[in-house]
Amino acid sequence: xxxxxxxxxxxxxxxxxxxFFLICQGxxxxxxxxxxxxxxxxPKAPARTAYVLSFLGDEAxxxxxxxxxxxxxxxxxxxxxxISDYDMDTVSEWLFLGNSLDPKSEYLPxxxxxxxxxxxxxxxxRPIIAYLEEVGVSGGKEKWRWLVQAVILARFxxxxxxxxxxxxxxxxxxxxxGMPAMMMQMPAFVQLGMGEKEASYQIMTELLREEGxxxxxxEVNFMVxxxxxxxLTPTQKESDPLCIxxx
Amino acid sequence: MQTAILKYVLKACIRxxxxxxxxxxxxxxxxxxxxxxxxxxxxxxxFVMVFIASSLRYLYVIGITLFIAFYCIRMKDTRELDxxxxxxxxxxxxxxxxxxxxxxxxxxxxxxVTGLLSGIFYKKFGxxxxxxxxxxxxxxxxxxxxxxxxxxxxxxxxxxxxxxLAFYTFSKIIGQILGIVHDPLTGGDRPFLSGMxxxxxxxxxxxxxFTQNEWLLYGAGxxxxxxxxxxxxxxxxxxxxxxxxxxxxxxxxDF
Numbered sequence: 001x002x003x004x005x006x007x008x009x010x011x012x013x014x015x016x017x018x019x020f021f022l023i024c025q026g027x028x029x030x031x032x033x034x035x036x037x038x039x040x041x042x043p044k045a046p047a048r049t050a051y052v053l054s055f056l057g058d059e060a061x062x063x064x065x066x067x068x069x070x071x072x073x074x075x076x077x078x079x080x081x082x083i084s085d086y087d088m089d090t091v092s093e094w095l096f097l098g099n100s101l102d103p104k105s106e107y108l109p110x111x112x113x114x115x116x117x118x119x120x121x122x123x124x125x126r127p128i129i130a131y132l133e134e135v136g137v138s139g140g141k142e143k144w145r146w147l148v149q150a151v152i153l154a155r156f157x158x159x160x161x162x163x164x165x166x167x168x169x170x171x172x173x174x175x176x177x178g179m180p181a182m183m184m185q186m187p188a189f190v191q192l193g194m195g196e197k198e199a200s201y202q203i204m205t206e207l208l209r210e211e212g213x214x215x216x217x218x219e220v221n222f223m224v225x226x227x228x229x230x231x232l233t234p235t236q237k238e239s240d241p242l243c244i245x246x247x
Numbered sequence: 248m249q250t251a252i253l254k255y256v257l258k259a260c261i262r263x264x265x266x267x268x269x270x271x272x273x274x275x276x277x278x279x280x281x282x283x284x285x286x287x288x289x290x291x292x293x294f295v296m297v298f299i300a301s302s303l304r305y306l307y308v309i310g311i312t313l314f315i316a317f318y319c320i321r322m323k324d325t326r327e328l329d330x331x332x333x334x335x336x337x338x339x340x341x342x343x344x345x346x347x348x349x350x351x352x353x354x355x356x357x358x359x360v361t362g363l364l365s366g367i368f369y370k371k372f373g374x375x376x377x378x379x380x381x382x383x384x385x386x387x388x389x390x391x392x393x394x395x396x397x398x399x400x401x402x403x404x405x406x407x408x409x410x411x412l413a414f415y416t417f418s419k420i421i422g423q424i425l426g427i428v429h430d431p432l433t434g435g436d437r438p439f440l441s442g443m444x445x446x447x448x449x450x451x452x453x454x455x456x457f458t459q460n461e462w463l464l465y466g467a468g469x470x471x472x473x474x475x476x477x478x479x480x481x482x483x484x485x486x487x488x489x490x491x492x493x494x495x496x497x498x499x500x501d502f
């Protein structure tokens with residue numbers, strides 16, 4: 001080898017090194033292919049100011065990123081975690097934080113009612129119901145619908161009639177002329193002691209009939225799916241006109 | 248002479264691939280925003296809108312800051328600045344010409360982003376989109392003048408670009424800082440620090456009031472004329488301060 005030579009020909013050893021480490025990298029990758037980052041449950045929500053500062057004060061972006069994060073907590077990178085394993089107290093902290101960033105958005109209440117509300121561990125629903133209650137009474141346009149969802153979760157999922165009745169009375173107190181009569185009827189629905197599915201069916205179909213045109217199509221789809229797949233039996237589903245398009 | 252400087256800067260934009268790079272990055276940012284936004288279970292349009300607006304804002308702010316920093320420092324390093332000042336142009340005219348061309352660049356880029364947002368979300372288009380577009384123009388203009396000032400004052404590209412972006416970041420969070428200072432629960436704890444932050448805020452533009460994505464999502468709430476006035480006054484005032492400061496620096500400089 002010539003002294004101080006700069007040509008590739010005289011430094012073939014570099015190419016061998018490159019090839020060696022590339023093969024080692026490939027081998028190493030095959031060994032860690034199925035490794036996943038550990039799931040340490042939902043972390044505690046940060047302080048509002050600190051969180052907004054990390055987005056340079058852009059609250060709308062902070063809200064959307066948080067929403068996306070909440071939707072995918074525990075379910076990313078090929079890992080799937082049952083909703084019942086989520087720490088719902090911290091989930092509700094994130095929900096309240098998100099709500100304070102964009103109180104007009106329906107995304108987080110939607111996620112709380114239909115996604116986190118589907119938790120198999122019913123006792124964990126209390127923080128979610130508390131969140132839906134706060135959104136429901138916030139007075140925003142059509143926000144009362146989330147109080148209806150809170151009543152449904154309390155009465156038919158958590159089966160806490162006292163809580164459901166308190167929420168239903170709150171809902172009834174929000175009624176103003178021009179709003180659906182179902183709001184006024186809610187305390188009666190809770191007290192009637194009807195079968196769980198029968199009462200849920202009546203509330204949900206009433207909500208769809210009176211408010212369906214104001215809802216996001218995805219929310220309508222979720223409600224129809226809930227009615228047809230969880231409330232009705234296969235026989236009832238076949239004869240219900242609402243479920244014609246539901247497979 | 249001013250037209251010559253105008254053409255000179257435009258050629259630098261083309262030479263540095265500023266326009267083509269930002270346009271390509273825009274396509275990537277929009278595609279990514281649509282992809283990520285579409286994964287939301289509902290309100291997909293709102294997600295896409297916010298992601299596009301925010302990502303393009305940061306992209307153009309960083310892009311134009313880097314371009315100006317490299318352009319100005321190179322002008323000084325290669326003695327092009329000395330050469331141009333031997334031509335029949337005063338130092339003030341030189342800075343003002345650059346101010347004008349940067350204004351046109353800010354107008355062009357903000358027009359692209361606003362047009363893109365309006366085109367994609369044409370069903371939701373309203374006056375609030377124009378307010379957002381105007382505020383983006385104001386924000387971009389202040390950033391270009393900021394980058395121009397730091398690049399003329401400092402000698403290194405790295406320090407000029409970092410100083411501009413740090414000042415921009417500070418301007419974007421100054422509203423939150425004032426919120427902490429004025430919070431009755433926490434603001435009174437450290438009167439010295441609170442007073443200092445209030446003092447600093449007097450010479451920092453309120454960029455947190457610009458490009459609020461809520462305007463795109465929910466409209467400007469009927470306060471369009473008031474918002475427009477605040478944006479216009481803030482842009483005109485701070486833009487003028489920066490241009491004047493750049494003029495002073497160049498006038499005091501020995502070549």
